[in-house]
Amino acid sequence: MARILVTEPIHEAGVELLRREAEVVFSEGRPVAELITEVAPIDGIVVRTAKIGADVIGSLPELKVIGKHGVGYDNIDVDAATRHGVAVVFTPGANSISVAEHALALMLNLANKVSLAHLEIREGRLGPQKRYMGNELNGKTLGLIGLGRIGRHLARCCRLAFGMRVLAYDPYVKESDEVELCSLEEVLREADFLSIHVPLTPETKDIVAARELAMMKPTAFIINTSRGGVVNEEDLYQALRTGKLAGAGLDVFVEEPPRAANPLVQLDNVIATPHVGAVTEEAMERMAVTVAEEVLAVLAGRIPRNLVNPQVLEQKGE
Numbered sequence: 604m605a606r607i608l609v610t611e612p613i614h615e616a617g618v619e620l621l622r623r624e625a626e627v628v629f630s631e632g633r634p635v636a637e638l639i640t641e642v643a644p645i646d647g648i649v650v651r652t653a654k655i656g657a658d659v660i661g662s663l664p665e666l667k668v669i670g671k672h673g674v675g676y677d678n679i680d681v682d683a684a685t686r687h688g689v690a691v692v693f694t695p696g697a698n699s700i701s702v703a704e705h706a707l708a709l710m711l712n713l714a715n716k717v718s719l720a721h722l723e724i725r726e727g728r729l730g731p732q733k734r735y736m737g738n739e740l741n742g743k744t745l746g747l748i749g750l751g752r753i754g755r756h757l758a759r760c761c762r763l764a765f766g767m768r769v770l771a772y773d774p775y776v777k778e779s780d781e782v783e784l785c786s787l788e789e790v791l792r793e794a795d796f797l798s799i800h801v802p803l804t805p806e807t808k809d810i811v812a813a814r815e816l817a818m819m820k821p822t823a824f825i826i827n828t829s830r831g832g833v834v835n836e837e838d839l840y841q842a843l844r845t846g847k848l849a850g851a852g853l854d855v856f857v858e859e860p861p862r863a864a865n866p867l868v869q870l871d872n873v874i875a876t877p878h879v880g881a882v883t884e885e886a887m888e889r890m891a892v893t894v895a896e897e898v899l900a901v902l903a904g905r906i907p908r909n910l911v912n913p914q915v916l917e918q919k920g921e
């Protein structure tokens with residue numbers, strides 16, 4: 604029977620599926636690199652955000668598949684996996700509604716200063732009413748960087764529910780009936796709310812840094828639910844502290860989980876969540892079931908639906 608290592612807790616529905624065809628072992632919070640010798644041989648790994656580097660992949664000769672529970676697979680060394688003939692599968696679409704709704708929650712919260720008012724009531728230090736002056740979303744411009752699954756769903760919600768104008772920068776999308784495709788500069792200059800939905804790659808690292816922040820309206824809000832590192836944190840901090848930007852809603856950070864001492868989360872015009880955009884009952888179940896199906900497909904010699912590195916099939920002559 605195949606052995607599958609699950610590195611972080613996943614929805615029980617996924618575990619049940621895996622158990623029908625494999626033995627499942629859990630890493631119980633320990634770093635994967637530390638426990639591989641104990642748990643080997645391993646045929647498959649199911650991973651959320653733990654790092655699966657070349658060291659781990661190279662030391663598991665039986666490994667055939669790594670299943671990413673989620674969309675952003677920047678925590679997996681895909682090149683190393685391909686070199687070792689290990690398939691990398693993932694779960695695109697399983698969490699896009701949840702992440703888009705989380706971005707919307709951050710937008711509404713920033714525009715209406717919900718968290719600020721709540722904190723100040725609880726701490727007994729309410730300010731004058733004008734401190735909580737909000738803005739309507741209606742009629743404002745949403746700027747998107749990245750018009751994939753999450754970006755498109757957010758665009759639809761903002762257009763249909765809030766009557767927003769939606770602009771998007773995505774050099775890989777050539778046409779859209781729903782949004783105005785623009786240059787990065789136009790999106791930055793026009794956006795009242797800028798929401799980022801790109802994968803973390805060498806091309807998108809620091810895609811928003813001091814130069815880009817300087818193009819934005821001082822009344823604009825920035826929302827990042829993609830990955831820490833696509834927005835330069837030091838530059839964002841300076842822009843927010845000096846009033847060059849109205850506020851930020853952040854679900855992702857360079858260092859996770861974010862520490863209370865992170866200067867960004869100490870700012871009154873920042874709201875932060877600890878990388879939980881996809882943590883809803885619905886998305887957690889969909890991601891767990893999909894990743895289990897994909898991993899089991901590879902182990903059974905079937906072609907998975909969501910394969911990151913199809914070169915492994917070519918290597919096997921399929």
Ligand code: NAD
Nearest residue numbers: 674675749750751752753773775800801802828829880881
């Ligand atoms: P997707 O692959 O459907 O869309 C990504 C889009 O980014 C694509 O349309 C692509 O063309 C575009 N893109 C790539 N490089 C770009 C660039 N240089 N400039 C502009 N656009 C570029 O993925 P998705 O499901 O929409 O997810 C987007 C990202 O959100 C993921 O890669 C992941 O990092 C992040 N994410 C975060 C959470 C969370 O919990 N906060 C959950 C899911 C996904």
